[in-house]
């Protein structure tokens with residue numbers, strides 16, 4: 001079954017009869033400021049994409065890791081992991097997943113026949129983890145923003161390894177976290193896989209690039225499975241430049257952090273203070289389905305598209321550009337009190 005995600009502007013625009021180009025789209029956690037796409041040499045369009053040592057070197061430096069594989073977005077990896085893992089450990093049947101979080105993980109493991117154990121805000125207790133289990137952590141979580149420290153994750157890594165299990169850490173939004181809590185430099189030859197999404201922080205989700213950091217055995221297996229030409233040449237070219245550009249990255253962090261503060265200040269005028277997130281999105285927890293749906297619908301009617309979360313109790317706002325703040329503020333101000 002296809003899951004609901006943000007970024008479905010065409011669908012929503014048809015539903016509300018408002019042309020696509022009249023919307024303020026805050027439905028994703030993709031940075032509103034994109035890395036400026038450089039001129040791409042003609043030869044790169046003309047040739048088949050090739051193995052790019054430059055891209056791997058840039059990714060290793062950017063993520064501070066030794067072993068990395070590039071893919072067509074981290075989603076490409078999420079969907080194939082369960083079958084690859086099943087082949088390696090036939091005794092593995094149980095997976096621990098965050099109840100709130102990017103639902104493609106649950107879909108992939110559920111489809112492969114794994115028994116899903118949800119955990120809520122906190123990780124499952126260590127003694128709960130079964131032999132050969134899979135533990136998935138989205139860090140920081142989307143949409144809750146919940147962040148586990150590297151210290152905590154290292155303890156879980158040890159526990160999962162002792163149980164011959166698999167530890168997956170989805171770091172799609174880690175780029176904006178300071179101090180950095182990434183596990184990318186801490187895979188230690190274990191069955192630990194770290195997923196990275198390129199498009200969110202660099203504001204280039206359309207490029208479709210993602211990375212996986214794991215031991216060499218895993219990377220070889222995944223590379224065989226993914227086959228050649230996973231990532232097109234122009235995307236590789238742009239990603240190398242973006243990952244090497246430390247000055248732009250620092251500016252991007254600063255801009256996102258300022259805009260997050262501005263968004264939070266605005267949201268506090270209209271909602272309670274149960275607002276959490278990262279510098280790439282803020283989630284307003286309304287704890288009330290009818291109210292969240294009412295607010296979502298009222299914003300859509302004014303051409304402002306935010307993400308109603310899967311449990312329909314919260315609204316996730318992408319970070320607006322400074323020039324879009326007034327429109328968002330006016331639209332929130334127009335909403336009549338929840339009946």
Ligand SMILES: Cc1ncc(COP(=O)(O)O)c(C=O)c1O
Nearest residue numbers: 073074075102142170172197210
């Ligand atoms: C937590 C999380 N992980 C992974 C992905 C997949 O992203 P991509 O395939 O663009 O790397 C998303 C997309 O929204 C996400 O929110």
